[in-house]
Amino acid sequence: MTEAGLRGLLAERLEAAGDLPPEWRKAYDTDPDAWWESVYSDASLITQADDGAGDPATGEGSWTSSLSAPGAVFASLAHLYVHDGQRVLDVGTGTGWTAALLSARLGDEHVTTVEVDPAVADQAAKNLAVSGRSPHLVVGDGALGHAAGAxxxxxxxxxxxxxxxWAWVEQTRPGGVIVTPWSPGWAYGHLLRLTVGRDRTVGRLVGSAGSMMMRAQRHPAPDRLGDRPEHRTTPIDPRDVAWDDYGADVAIAALVPGVVSTTTSEGDDTMEVRVWDGDGSWATTGYRQGRRGFAVASHGTRRLWDEVTDAYLTWVEWGRPARDRYGVTVTGEGQQIWLDTPDHVIGPSSPA
Structure with missing residues (x-):
């Protein structure tokens, strides 16, 4: 099949799934980008490991830059509700593909894209040149935005x-929209859509978004196992806590500040959850087929798994609210997570 045929096949698949709105179809189809051949499947492609020190082809190390799956990109762009002539700040240039799409949709002069890694930015500039797009590409910390273009x-x-x-809010017009992957640390991330107000910026969670973290906000690495962990059991099946619902994930993230987690499994036979906070506290628990009870090993000043299960049961007692009932408020002082309305704040506020 020709390149055009493959591109059209993927576009039809994304449209059928509701992930490619009509206004973005033209930008997709008219992009002559030479590196489309690597993205004809709706999958993410890893383009950097260990901040450039590793080789992504080996599958080893930490993934630090990627080309996001087309379906995820278009779903996120759809939540921008962008109009002709509007100016967009694109944070995290990566390969340059999203910036190219925005430029094709709005015009190069209306797009500013920021990439923290000079090597990644250099390759993005080459990719953009091949595609015939020329948004304003800035090398810098995306957390700071780009005030000169505001x-x-x-x-x-x-x-x-x-x-x-807060720099994103300061650089956006009142009534403007911010769309970002929001990854508090517990479980999978969420897509957050915010609207800038007068004194505060408010928005809701609108879907899933598992993205690599902004370098300035990476989660702490797992703590090493302590020499003398405490061993006990828990009556709660960790599979219920870790796999129940995205709404539970938001509640746990809000009610257990600083918690970070990983979950691994081997089919239906084995699963393990590890949680930590970056300050020396950690816990592990899991399920093993044929084993009675659920063992917990923990270390540090916090009983993190107890905090997590308490938060999960609180969510159950709230009536199991779904993810779309949660939102986030951002001010110059910090960030709050709320349920149903911005006045119903859950958990402590996070400083700016």
Whole structure:
């Protein structure tokens, strides 16, 4: 099949899934970008490991830059509700593909894209040149935005954040929209759509978004196992806590500040959850087929797994609210997570 045929096949698949709005179809189809051959499947492609020190082809190390799956990109762009002539700040240039799409949709002069890694930015500039697009490419910390190009009508991020940078709000017009992956640390991330107000910026969670973290906001690495962990059991099946619902994930993230987690499994036979806070506290638990009870090993000043299960049961007692009932408020002082309305704040506020 020809390149054009493959591109059209993917476009039809994305449209059928509702991930490619009509206004973005033209930008997609008219992009002559030479590196389309690597993205004809709806999958993410890893383009950097260990901040450039590793080789992504080996599958080893930490993934630090990627080309996001087309379906995820278009779903995120759709939440921008962008209009002709509006100015967009694109945070996390990566390969340059999202910036190229925005430029094709709005015009090069209306797009500013920021990339923290000079080597990644250099390759993005080459990719953009091949595609015939020339947005304003800035090498710098995306958390700072790019004040020289402000004010923007829209801010679109492709990297995850724990806290929405206040600079993004300051550089966006009142009524403007910010769309970003929001990854507080517990479980999978969420897509957050915010609207800038007068004194505060408010928005809701609108979907899933598993993205690599902004370098300035990476989660702490797992703590080493302590020499003398405490061993006990828990009556709660960790599979219920870790795999129940995205709404539970938001509640746990809000009610257990600073918690970070990883979950691994081997089919239906084995699963393990590890949680930590970056200050020396950690816990592990899991399920093993044929084993009675659920063992917990923990260390540090916090009983993190107890905090997590308490938060999970609180969510159950709230009536199991779904993810779309949660939102985030951002001010110059910090960030709050709320349920149903901005006045119903859950958990402590996070500083700016």
């Amino acid at each position: 004010p923007y009508d829209r801010v679109h991020a492709t990297c995850g954040v724990q806290r929405v940078p």
